[in-house]
Amino acid sequence: MKSIHRRLHFLILCAALVATPSMAADDPVSAVTAGEPVDADHVHCESCDGWNQAQAPFNIFGNTWYVGTAGLSSILITSPGGHVLLDGALPQSAAQIQANIVALGFRIEDVKLILNSHEHWDHAGGIAALQRASGAEVAASPAAARVLIAGTVGSDDPQFDAASPVTIPKVPEVTEVADLGTVKVGDIVVKAYATPGHTPGSTTWSWTSCETDDCMQVVYADSLNPVSLGDFRFSGGNGHPDMSEQFAGSIARVAALPCDIVLSVHPGMTDTFKKLSARTEGKNTFVNPSACSAYASAAQVKLRARLEEEARPRTDE
Numbered sequence: 279m280k281s282i283h284r285r286l287h288f289l290i291l292c293a294a295l296v297a298t299p300s301m302a303a304d305d306p307v308s309a310v311t312a313g314e315p316v317d318a319d320h321v322h323c324e325s326c327d328g329w330n331q332a333q334a335p336f337n338i339f340g341n342t343w344y345v346g347t348a349g350l351s352s353i354l355i356t357s358p359g360g361h362v363l364l365d366g367a368l369p370q371s372a373a374q375i376q377a378n379i380v381a382l383g384f385r386i387e388d389v390k391l392i393l394n395s396h397e398h399w400d401h402a403g404g405i406a407a408l409q410r411a412s413g414a415e416v417a418a419s420p421a422a423a424r425v426l427i428a429g430t431v432g433s434d435d436p437q438f439d440a441a442s443p444v445t446i447p448k449v450p451e452v453t454e455v456a457d458l459g460t461v462k463v464g465d466i467v468v469k470a471y472a473t474p475g476h477t478p479g480s481t482t483w484s485w486t487s488c489e490t491d492d493c494m495q496v497v498y499a500d501s502l503n504p505v506s507l508g509d510f511r512f513s514g515g516n517g518h519p520d521m522s523e524q525f526a527g528s529i530a531r532v533a534a535l536p537c538d539i540v541l542s543v544h545p546g547m548t549d550t551f552k553k554l555s556a557r558t559e560g561k562n563t564f565v566n567p568s569a570c571s572a573y574a575s576a577a578q579v580k581l582r583a584r585l586e587e588e589a590r591p592r593t594d595e
């Protein structure tokens with residue numbers, strides 16, 4: 279495994295999780311809490327119950343499986359030498375993800391590595407529990423690793439909210455994976471592509487899955503949505519650097535990736551369930567070599583609209 283270095287934090291996971299009134303929106307849907315009860319294994323948000331609806335696990339292609347919930351992806355890549363799991367959804371999704379893995383006939387103990395797309399509560403919240411259940415190593419980009427260890431995002435995150443920070447169960451030990459680094463479990467090789475923008479640590483992961491001699495490049499594309507809280511501007515200002523070029527570069531990078539199958543952190547972003555229901559014997563509708571560029575094009579439209587909005591003169595002053 280090509281990791282830069284490993285941080286060891288022997289933290290006792292405390293049960294004091296705080297889910298707070300002005301919780302941020304993630305990805306396409308606005309999520310706001312208002313005085314919800316606080317407990318250790320849940321993040322409360324407007325969309326959370328819908329996202330966490332049960333979803334039966336299913337095969338995508340070859341050794342790639344969907345084991346997430348109805349609104350939050352978790353992807354399992356299997357091999358005789360151990361499995362890789364991408365993302366843990368919400369804290370309250372962990373048990374469901376574990377049950378989905380078992381329902382497919384796999385053992386949670388054979389999950390040897392857990393990777394994270396980006397360091398938000400709706401994709402990283404379940405990782406701590408899944409790590410404890412499996413004993414797996416956890417790996418992420420350096421920026422995401424810092425957040426998983428700290429249990430909350432920093433002020434460089436577009437959804438940072440100093441007044442009411444969202445916290446998630448901390449992961450005591452996280453291996454950092456550099457841009458273009460690879461991680462290996464058994465014969466699985468997963469490559470990291472840094473795609474910062476939605477968060478500083480956003481990472482798109484890619485691997486090859488085969489059915490006999492038919493091999494596909496699978497891309498787990500991270501969110502490319504310019505969603506923020508407070509007075510954050512992707513074009514800079516208010517104490518933040520201009521991130522617009524970096525964000526546009528991430529979108530272009532996803533568009534250019536070798537990509538036969540695209541999966542996304544929220545399944546709806548790439549029509550995961552539509553593709554599933556349209557699948558027939560002999561036609562795997564997940565295979566679409568233009569799907570990554572289509573996903574990136576949609577993101578480019580959103581980013582452009584967001585930057586235009588930021589450039590408009592403020593009329594409320």
Ligand SMILES: [Zn+2]
Pocket residue numbers: 304305396398476501
């Ligand atoms: Zn997010």
